[in-house]
Amino acid sequence: MNEHTHILLNPGPVNLSRRVREALLRPDLCHRETEFTGLQAGIRAGLLGIYDLPADDWASVLLTGSGTAAVEAMMTSCIPAHGKVLVMENGVYGERMTRMATLHGINHLALNHGWADAIDLARLEEELRYHEEITHVAVVHHETTTGRLNNLQAIAEVCSRYQAGLLVDAVSSFGAEAIDFSGCNLAACAGTANKCLHGVPGASFVIVNRTAMQDMQGTTPRTLYLDLTGYLEQQDQGGTPFTQSVQTFYALDEAIRELEDAGGWPARRETYRARMRMVSEGLHEAGITSLLPEADSSCVLHAFHLPDGVSYRELHDHLKTHGFVIYAGQGQFSRQIFRIACMGDIDDADLRRLISVITEMRPA
Numbered sequence: 001m002n003e004h005t006h007i008l009l010n011p012g013p014v015n016l017s018r019r020v021r022e023a024l025l026r027p028d029l030c031h032r033e034t035e036f037t038g039l040q041a042g043i044r045a046g047l048l049g050i051y052d053l054p055a056d057d058w059a060s061v062l063l064t065g066s067g068t069a070a071v072e073a074m075m076t077s078c079i080p081a082h083g084k085v086l087v088m089e090n091g092v093y094g095e096r097m098t099r100m101a102t103l104h105g106i107n108h109l110a111l112n113h114g115w116a117d118a119i120d121l122a123r124l125e126e127e128l129r130y131h132e133e134i135t136h137v138a139v140v141h142h143e144t145t146t147g148r149l150n151n152l153q154a155i156a157e158v159c160s161r162y163q164a165g166l167l168v169d170a171v172s173s174f175g176a177e178a179i180d181f182s183g184c185n186l187a188a189c190a191g192t193a194n195k196c197l198h199g200v201p202g203a204s205f206v207i208v209n210r211t212a213m214q215d216m217q218g219t220t221p222r223t224l225y226l227d228l229t230g231y232l233e234q235q236d237q238g239g240t241p242f243t244q245s246v247q248t249f250y251a252l253d254e255a256i257r258e259l260e261d262a263g264g265w266p267a268r269r270e271t272y273r274a275r276m277r278m279v280s281e282g283l284h285e286a287g288i289t290s291l292l293p294e295a296d297s298s299c300v301l302h303a304f305h306l307p308d309g310v311s312y313r314e315l316h317d318h319l320k321t322h323g324f325v326i327y328a329g330q331g332q333f334s335r336q337i338f339r340i341a342c343m344g345d346i347d348d349a350d351l352r353r354l355i356s357v358i359t360e361m362r363p364a
């Protein structure tokens with residue numbers, strides 16, 4: 001039995017383990033002191049360690065800000081002025097990357113798909129063949145809008161054939177899904193502390209390929225705060241350009257150790273898969289259907305059709321009175337679906353209770 005007032009089944013922030021929560025109480029620290037240098041170095045190494053990345057080839061850049069900060073830092077810091085990015089859109093977060101490119105005047109094209117659709121590899125290849133000027137492809141790994149796990153491996157292989165650097169929004173997958181960093185032109189990957197890593201909101205990061213970042217050296221940054229080249233230079237020397245959220249970093253540090261102790265990302269994926277299987281089977285038995293086929297879904301979150309005659313608001317409020325927080329569909333899906341994520345310090349008993357509360361609910 002856990003100690004949470006609400007069981008958070010939204011896609012982050014997550015319920016914290018006691019161990020991570022207690023890390024918030026470590027001693028106050030100045031971000032210009034050696035203790036902070038040690039903390040930062042430990043987290044940077046720990047993040048690389050999750051996917052066994054060699055520090056000669058890869059670096060983690062730590063930011064204070066939510067996942068969007070990391071994605072925007074990646075988009076603005078990894079595409080040179082003469083470059084052009086092709087953005088894969090099949091949900092809110094892909095479309096958000098296009099918006100970032102537009103706002104920052106980055107030369108781009110968008111490959112739009114329906115929100116429930118898989119990325120069309122043939123169309124991707126066609127665009128890359130036709131537009132030789134494309135230098136980068138940006139894609140969301142787990143499109144949280146629907147729970148779809150985009151086929152990163154296949155997308156990466158197409159990008160490799162056309163020497164396009166891959167920029168990945170892994171905000172809702174880093175730490176729980178497979179990410180193949182080797183030999184696939186992956187230039188950078190953005191992640192956050194408070195989803196699959198089970199840390200506290202406010203810290204995010206970009207894992208950058210050091211060789212790919214060399215193309216950006218000496219170029220004028222597009223933003224002051226989110227310039228990854230500046231962060232990388234200073235963090236490699238133990239510093240930081242701006243004040244970091246020290247307590248959030250403490251929590252991330254502990255969360256990474258907790259993940260290691262639990263068996264790393266493969267073990268976390270298994271845990272999430274077992275949780276999602278339990279929820280899906282329970283809801284399917286009650287006639288509540290999934291938006292996507294199981295094989296297309298992430299281990300982190302699934303989207304379900306709202307039960308007949310029940311609005312999202314009714315379902316949400318009913319569950320909240322029983323101690324559960326679920327998540328609405330966005331945009332075109334807001335009246336059709338609800339979403340359940342299974343990250344964080346929750347246990348199977350919570351999920352069994354969730355299923356009974358949902359299945360026993362009757363339309364008002």
Ligand SMILES: Cc1ncc(COP(=O)(O)O)c(C=O)c1O
Pocket residue numbers: 011012066067068069071093140142143144169170171172192
């Ligand atoms: C895939 C993806 N990218 C980016 C974000 C934005 O993260 P944040 O809300 O932490 O800024 C989210 C949030 O859920 C997400 O799921």
